[in-house]
Amino acid sequence: xxxxxxxxxxxxxxxxxxxxxxxxxxxxxxxxxxxxxxxxxxxxxxxxxxxxxxxxxxxxxxxxxxxxxxxxxxxxxxxxxxxxxxxxxxxxxx
Numbered sequence: 001x002x003x004x005x006x007x008x009x010x011x012x013x014x015x016x017x018x019x020x021x022x023x024x025x026x027x028x029x030x031x032x033x034x035x036x037x038x039x040x041x042x043x044x045x046x047x048x049x050x051x052x053x054x055x056x057x058x059x060x061x062x063x064x065x066x067x068x069x070x071x072x073x074x075x076x077x078x079x080x081x082x083x084x085x086x087x088x089x090x091x092x093x094x
Contacts, residue, residue: 010037031069
């Protein structure tokens with residue numbers, strides 16, 4: 001059993017999702033990935049490999065280099081045991 005830090009697990013989810021949707025997102029020039037884990041902005045942003053000390057994060061970033069995407073942070077709330085992703089474009093309605 002491998003133990004991942006929270007940032008490594010979240011980065012693995014992004015890399016795995018991109019890998020599974022490769023036929024849909026590979027040529028997309030305006031792909032936006034929304035995450036609720038703010039440290040991923042630094043990992044997948046403009047961060048050189050020289051600054052990466054974590055080998056797992058470096059490998060996961062390397063797997064996503066052939067995709068063109070913008071990564072943004074959204075606020076997440078835990079409500080009724082479900083995770084709701086709230087975007088500024090989606091108004092809160094009861």
